[in-house]
Amino acid sequence: MAEKNYFEIAYTLKNSDEAREMYDRWAEVYDRDLTGNEYQQPVRCAEALNAQLTDKNAKILDVGCGTGLSGVALHEAGYKNIEGCDLSTAMLEKAEALNIYSRLFACDLNTPPIDIKDSSCDALTAVGVFSFGHIMPEAVDELLRIVKPGSPLIIGLNDHYYQEGTLTAKLDRLVGSGKIEMISHEHGEHIPGNDLLGWVITFKKI
Numbered sequence: 001m002a003e004k005n006y007f008e009i010a011y012t013l014k015n016s017d018e019a020r021e022m023y024d025r026w027a028e029v030y031d032r033d034l035t036g037n038e039y040q041q042p043v044r045c046a047e048a049l050n051a052q053l054t055d056k057n058a059k060i061l062d063v064g065c066g067t068g069l070s071g072v073a074l075h076e077a078g079y080k081n082i083e084g085c086d087l088s089t090a091m092l093e094k095a096e097a098l099n100i101y102s103r104l105f106a107c108d109l110n111t112p113p114i115d116i117k118d119s120s121c122d123a124l125t126a127v128g129v130f131s132f133g134h135i136m137p138e139a140v141d142e143l144l145r146i147v148k149p150g151s152p153l154i155i156g157l158n159d160h161y162y163q164e165g166t167l168t169a170k171l172d173r174l175v176g177s178g179k180i181e182m183i184s185h186e187h188g189e190h191i192p193g194n195d196l197l198g199w200v201i202t203f204k205k206i
């Protein structure tokens with residue numbers, strides 16, 4: 001039987017330890033695998049942020065920045081003050097080499113708090129990080145702690161995890177309790193080379 005590739009292994013992850021172990025191994029060839037399959041979510045999320053945030057000096061946290069593909073799209077959209085955090089130090093080392101982040105730090109969003117002050121960011125992106133065994137929906141509470149009231153948050157995720165429903169249920173509860181305002185859910189390409197579609201969800205902290 002053929003060995004599973006990393007895209008397949010990613011769907012089998014159960015917790016942060018398994019995710020860290022896989023991304024530490026994937027880091028070396030992650031960019032090749034993703035760009036080789038025309039990964040679209042970074043650009044789609046940067047465009048969604050651009051529609052909400054015109055100040056290019058605003059402080060943005062790229063949550064689960066990985067090797068920095070999501071940060072590159074923000075940088076190319078003109079944003080100049082981007083911080084990044086991730087579970088995997090091997091992924092962070094790749095991001096560091098790009099010289100586009102003003103700060104990078106290791107974190108596990110499933111065991112908050114992470115090392116960043118309350119209401120200290122003007123916007124936040126989380127591209128490809130809400131998924132099976134990755135960042136869990138309850139972590140949205142920690143993301144809301146980090147951003148200033150009125151700030152946009154952009155989550156890009158694939159169809160499979162969107163349809164699983166726990167993230168959208170969490171967001172619905174936050175809308176219901178008056179903590180966030182939903183702006184949009186946009187369907188489109190995620191990783192076209194893998195025939196994978198996905199969603200860009202945009203909301204604001206109230």
Ligand SMILES: C[S@@+](CC[C@H](N)C(=O)[O-])C[C@H]1O[C@@H](n2cnc3c(N)ncnc32)[C@H](O)[C@@H]1O
Nearest residue numbers: 023064065066069070087088108109127128134
């Ligand atoms: C599919 S990659 C996306 C990376 C980057 N945002 C991109 O678009 O290329 C998922 C990233 O989420 C990180 N991650 C997974 N679980 C995490 C957690 N609990 N806390 C922080 N980062 C996590 C992984 O280490 C990995 O770098």
